[in-house]
């Protein structure tokens with residue numbers, strides 16, 4: 423999240439979006455969207471300050487492209503930097519063609535917190551025609567347009583936001599104080615250039631957010647299908663996710679690595695859907711054939727997860743999830759050893775065993791935390807990653823409290839609450 427910008431203040435509550443006009447707004451000049459390519463070239467070539475601003479805008483919107491709060495802060499700041507006489511900035515858009523227009527940005531320079539109306543007439547015209555307009559709000563023109571431009575009456579410029587799906591919003595800059603001067607035709611050209619970059623940036627952001635939602639819904643569907651197969655396994659997966667994250671945070675993993683860890687941990691036992699219930703819940707030891715069937719679940723997890731398309735950094739989730747039973751000495755189902763096992767998989771492995779041992783199951787009782795930790799400590803460097811076991815040890819009281827509702831000041835003899 424970006425820091426609040428002290429130069430400007432939000433005035434969203436003062437915004438009357440699509441206010442019905444009392445007096446027809448007067449259009450003083452316009453610029454069709456098809457001219458914007460020429461305008462961009464002209465404006466950027468002839469004005470070094472504008473060229474520099476636009477270059478910075480392109481760079482900063484690219485850096486903030488997947489972070490909504492940061493992107494809107496960049497757009498809001500640049501609007502006032504690019505138009506020094508503007509007192510108010512409004513950006514209204516719709517994410518889908520059928521959706522209503524809503525305010526995305528409504529800002530005033532500090533000290534200029536008066537209401538910022540968007541004119542219904544102007545917005546409808548801009549959306550329909552795709553023109554950028556220089557206009558005057560709520561004033562009776564009385565004849566001579568040029569004299570109005572030259573006078574210092576209240577003016578505004580508005581441009582359409584356009585992307586691959588057409589026009590989807592408007593951006594408006596207002597001069598509310600006569601002392602600040604007025605907008606000109608050059609400002610109109612400048613706003614056209616600004617709006618084209620803002621349109622691209624917003625469209626990219628929404629596409630990214632849509633992809634994230636699609637991915638999250640896929641994950642939710644998979645978890646739901648596991649819940650239908652066996653509620654206990656699904657709950658185990660959710661607890662392993664939380665324990666894994668506690669270990670990962672203790673180890674100082676980056677936000678990206680924590681996200682990878684989170685998704686892989688949640689899905690690590692998905693492959694148990696390919697194991698028969700009588701094997702999954704069998705009390706006592708498994709026969710050789712049953713053990714073979716059970717051991718296949720890690721490979722099933724990979725084959726299911728390989729079918730999903732992952733956003734960017736999450737591409738290795740299937741392998742990480744599948745390797746949750748790998749041993750440091752290379753004796754796990756895939757025979758991978760040591761550092762060749764992804765770090766996130768080594769963390770999930772520790773969290774998985776911790777949860778399995780500390781939880782009561784239909785076929786076995788729960789072990790006390792001390793005993794579980796002792797077993798993990800005994801397997802350090804052979805079965806489990808040493809740093810992951812140590813990290814769990816360091817945060818175990820919080821984990822017991824947060825994930826298992828077991829108080830840190832427990833009595834060693836006190837029976838553990840059966841994990842849900």
Ligand SMILES: [Fe+2]
Nearest residue numbers: 690691746747
């Ligand atoms: Fe497993």
